[in-house]
Amino acid sequence: MDVLARQELPGAETLFGRPLTALEGVREILASVREGGVPALLRWTRTLDGAALGAEDxxxxxxxxxxxxxxxxxxxxASIRRARERIEAFHRAEPVPHAWHRVDSDGLVLGQEVRPLRRVGLYVPxxxxxxxxSLLMGAVPARVAGVGEVVVATPPRRDGSVPPAILAAAAEAGVxxxxxAGGAQAxxxxxxxxxxxxxxxxxIVGPGNLFVTLAKREVFGQVGIDGLPGPSEVLVVADATANPEWVAADLLAxxxxxxxxxxxxxxxxxxLLQAVEAALARQLQxxxxxxxxxxxxxxERWGKALLCRDLAEAVAWAGRLAPEHLELAVEDPWRWVGRVGAAGAIFLGHAASEPLGDYLAGPDHILPTNGAARFSSGLSVExxxxxxxxxxxSDEALRRDGPAAVRMARAEGLEAHARAVEIRLEAGGPGGADEGPAPGKEGEA
Known part of the structure; x- marks a missing residue:
């Protein structure tokens, strides 16, 4: 992505009045909308998408x-509705963290509050x-998590309309x-x-083109993002029992x-490799x-076929590459699934075609790409x-833990940290400190 980001942006002189890289163009659009608001957003929508909208549109x-x-x-x-139901059922079955706390014998209270985000943006190409x-895959787990509001952004067509299927999916997902609005401006x-x-x-979650992905990277820190997904990818590990026509069809998909x-x-x-190559030629025609x-x-650019010594080596290669989608088109996929180092989603057996996961199997299809499955996961309720x-x-827990905290703070050279604890120990704990007026009395804010 960094290589593409630094390449000269075609048409930049027309759009921006000077040569710019893709990243520089994205930064210009972001700054323009941040400072110019609605008029800037409408201007970029007209320039880049050809849709002349008014603020009311x-x-x-x-x-x-x-x-x-x-x-x-x-x-x-009906298919959209079925997909929504399957996606929701999967995410409701997902183990997620819940709020909890515990109190030890000295009165130390430890726990976690877990709460949903208030407002999420979902980009839909x-x-x-x-x-x-992708709208279903982003909006449904957000709804299961309890997000207060999901805002979908999607580029309009030249007449200003949005494809009806996107709007139907939005209605089904409760958006x-x-x-x-699309692109970096959205x-x-x-x-x-x-x-x-x-x-x-x-x-902000959801897939997009290079400009959307660069824009998400630029605003990270201002907001959270789900990741930086690049072009989609599939890796098929297949043995001699695989149907070459099916493998070729999945590669083309x-x-x-x-x-x-x-x-x-x-x-x-x-x-099998030779049979798949022949099947690809026929199906591609x-x-x-x-x-x-x-x-x-x-x-032609990114298609590859690797011939390994044995299936163990093939699975090892798959784990190293950590693909977005991994198909185990083998006789016994369960024998090998535990040996996969990393993958965004793993499809088990000959019948599990990757497009089934794209639409309605249930697990999310917004997944890490370009090897990012080594350290990140797909979209989920979490x-x-x-x-x-x-x-x-409590007083007792403070007396127990306080001296150790003081020693550690001074060992790090942070005297104010040490004194913040020590002053409580010297006062005998919260019960002995002058804490100011009690709530409801003079001095209440």
Missing amino acids: LWVGPEEMEAARERVDPALL GGRAPLFS ARVLR VAALAYGLEGVLEPVEK QAEHDPDASAVLVTASEG RLDPQGDGVARRSL TFLIRSSLIGY
């Missing part, structure tokens, strides 16, 4: 949401493919606020707010996402007869929770 109204639900094919709406499935609106229109959110998406086969069977489609370009530690001292 920023939010999708409830009538438009309902009309969209009616326009969507009933069978698709709407360019090459209107990803209404009431959909902002017609991230700026979510992070910094729009005076009189939108309060800043506390966290990932490749069609983006010219920079990666699709990799790792196997110890040379016969049917999918892209013109020879210039996204999937073909993706495979993404939307924050924890605060609870610490309460």
